[in-house]
Amino acid sequence: MPDDTQFQDFDHARLRHHGDVDARPGMVDFAVNVQGSAPPEWLRERLAARLGQLGRYPGEDDERAARAAVAARHGRALEDVLLLAGVAEGFAMLPRLGSRLAAVIHPSFTEPELALRQAGVPVARVMLAPPYTLDGAAVPENADLVVVGNPTNPTSVLHPADGIRALRRPGRIVVVDEAFADAVPGEAESLAGESCPDVLVFRSLTKTWALAGLRCGYVLGAPEVLARLNHGRPHWPLGTLQLEAIAAVSEPAAVAEAQRKAETIAADRAAMIPRLRAIGIEVREPARGPFLLIRVPDAELLRKKLADKGIAVRRGDTFPGLDPGFLRVAVRPAAEVDRLVAAIRDVGL
Incomplete structure (x- = not known):
């Protein structure tokens, strides 16, 4: 409840x-x-090869190449990709969506709730009881933003994709934290490959690839929603090595x-x-x-x-x-x- x-x-x-x-x-x-x-040796070598270019600002070509690699990886359009300096940066952007009431499904990663509360957004906690089965009926109908993890940190529960789709409502945006989705064989129950106008999927690259110190991630969603997240962001939000890492680990072999x-x-x-x-x-x-x-x-x-x-x-x-x-x-x-x-x-x- x-x-x-x-x-x-x-x-x-x-x-x-x-x-x-x-x-x-x-x-x-x-x-x-x-x-x-x-990171694995091949990724360290690829990043090291860019060290000699750190004297110049990251260019649009680097940013576009990284977005294109992510888009191809998930079968999405280039415009559906917003690159992040770690998923935590993306959660800090959530208040820009102007929610009147956000529902956060718990137990779960706490940064989305913290970012929303610090921005003055009212938050309703939806507490799941063991075995932490997703219950869409417990989400307030007037919530215009819903945040859910899949698989969820810390419960390790993987919610069925149909259950997450069922959270959708007119005027509501559903945020899916898929930071650990690539650690699930076959990326089961992921919504990353689906182009829904009201679903945002956040992906981290720091866990599987041991890049926590570099801060790399992205969010997938409708271009108009991504534009709202990106509004007011500083120029050059990601550096050359971050862009290179995102492109590298999004390639088919990786x-x-x-x-x-x-x-x-x-x-x-x-x-x-x-x-x-x-x-x-x-x-x-x-x-x-x-x-x-x-x-x-x-x-x-x-x-x-x-x-x-x-x-x-x-x-x-x-x-x-x-x-x-x-x-x-x-x-x-x-x-x-x-x-x-x-x-x-x-x-x-």
Whole structure:
């Protein structure tokens, strides 16, 4: 049901908390969902080849080439693509749509709500109960903006595309956060390839390609809606290396590589779940993302004990709708899961 406290004060610090705060350099990182510590060699080489051109401003040709690569990747028109310096930048643009009432479906990534609230947009929280099945009937009919994650961070739930389409209403824009869609084999349930006048699909490139420090992403939507998002943006919003990275990872060979990574993640997740349950941890399913939502008797104590052993996990209580017993853990290969399991056994739940 919608949260009737939407017009009251909100906790800025909790909404702004993200997993990078929990992961110090050198820790075994289950807190951040980036795959790997650095981009693959071929991508590093491609970016390095542009370093000699950083003395000039990024040109229209670079921007157009990156947009064209994204458009071709999703079978969309060039005008349907707006490039972003990370998806968080795109969420910061949402207030420009002039919403009178925004509904944010929770538990979910908190930046969209924070951006809307900071701009004075009234926000209704739509809280989903376990197993976090999407319920369009719970969204206020007068909401003219609806934000939903797919797959959703932190629940790892993948909503059916038909359920998201059913959120559409005359005069309403549906925002779909697909930051982790490329980590799902076949990009199942994605709306990125559909040209709908009232649907915006946000995509991140920082997770799969270990580009968190470069800030790369894009939004797909109707040109007139993208123009509203883009209004008032400064000139040269993305640099040369960002544009090169977006173009590079949108090419067919890179998309195929991402899908191989998605299949590996799915296999690692399937192996990780029973191992966590075997040591007494409650794992929430269904799970289709590159992370798992878990519940333990004392999450904060366990998080601190694991940090003392050099292992970072993400606290879950900063996500609206989750109590202090929740943690989020990234899906990792067996060797890293070995260390996590051993540490939990050592410190106890």
